[in-house]
Amino acid sequence: EAEVAQSPRYKITEKSQAVAFWCDPISGHATLYWYRQILGQGPELLVQFQDESVVDDSQLPKDRFSAERLKGVDSTLKIQPAELGDSAMYLCASSLYADRPSTDTQYFGPGTRLTVL
Amino acid sequence: AQSVTQPDIHITVSEGASLELRCNYSYGATPYLFWYVQSPGQGLQLLLKYFSGDTLVQGIKGFEAEFKRSQSSFNLRKPSVHWSDAAEYFCAVGINQAGTALIFGKGTTLSVSS
Numbered sequence: 001e002a003e004v005a006q007s008p009r010y011k012i013t014e015k016s017q018a019v020a021f022w023c024d025p026i027s028g029h030a031t032l033y034w035y036r037q038i039l040g041q042g043p044e045l046l047v048q049f050q051d052e053s054v055v056d057d058s059q060l061p062k063d064r065f066s067a068e069r070l071k072g073v074d075s076t077l078k079i080q081p082a083e084l085g086d087s088a089m090y091l092c093a094s095s096l097y098a099d100r101p102s103t104d105t106q107y108f109g110p111g112t113r114l115t116v117l
Numbered sequence: 118a119q120s121v122t123q124p125d126i127h128i129t130v131s132e133g134a135s136l137e138l139r140c141n142y143s144y145g146a147t148p149y150l151f152w153y154v155q156s157p158g159q160g161l162q163l164l165l166k167y168f169s170g171d172t173l174v175q176g177i178k179g180f181e182a183e184f185k186r187s188q189s190s191f192n193l194r195k196p197s198v199h200w201s202d203a204a205e206y207f208c209a210v211g212i213n214q215a216g217t218a219l220i221f222g223k224g225t226t227l228s229v230s231s
Contacts, residue, residue: 004160033218042121042207042221043161056218091160104211106219108153108160 002026004109006092012115018080021112025074025094031055032069033106034077037089046090049075079114087116119144121210123222130198131230138193138225140208149211150191151219152182156204164206167191178202203229 005024013019025032031050035043046065048056051072060067069075079086093106120143130136142148149168153161165176172184182193191208205226209219
């Protein structure tokens with residue numbers, strides 16, 4: 001069964017450093033999501049892509065976070081500089097369609113656990 | 118704005134006993150509703166989803182959920198819990214727009230005692 005791939009699985013960094021996370025969605029999936037999950041909480045959307053275009057980045061802290069999906073396939077999420085409060089699990093998800101909610105199931109990757117010291 | 122409430126932070130159930138996890142949502146129209154499960158350090162796995170039609174939805178691993186519009190609820194049930202069901206469970210709502218992200222509850226941690 002096809003899966004969403006993410007790397008690295010774990011990242012430890014010091015505050016003020018730059019970090020980057022990579023996501024490869026299920027082949028053919030048009031929509032890609034980045035979520036942040038703070039320990040003890042549910043995931044919260046950071047950014048949503050439809051192919052290579054950003055659909056929703058209203059919750060992305062744009063002063064330090066950036067995301068891209070240049071060819072409409074894989075995606076990179078970057079934090080620069082990292083802050084202590086960025087420690088969380090960063091989850092990537094993908095779904096096949098963007099215009100058919102009845103089949104728009106999101107499939108999640110294993111996540112990247114970020115620890116900022 | 119839409120929201121999801123999972124009233125129980127932590128539940129402990131004996132192995133073989135029945136399980137019900139509660140979920141309440143706030144949304145003006147009929148939402149899309151989901152239950153996901155997350156094992157420690159892992160991503161989320163979809164258990165089941167409701168979009169329309171029959172209000173009793175069957176999912177994987179023997180789980181089912183019932184949509185009750187009058188109560189704005191979508192509770193997850195399982196008749197007999199196995200030790201491997203210990204995990205964190207998230208209820209989520211999607212609004213009726215194309216390509217929408219999900220809004221998650223804070224989750225319920227399930228422990229299974231022997």
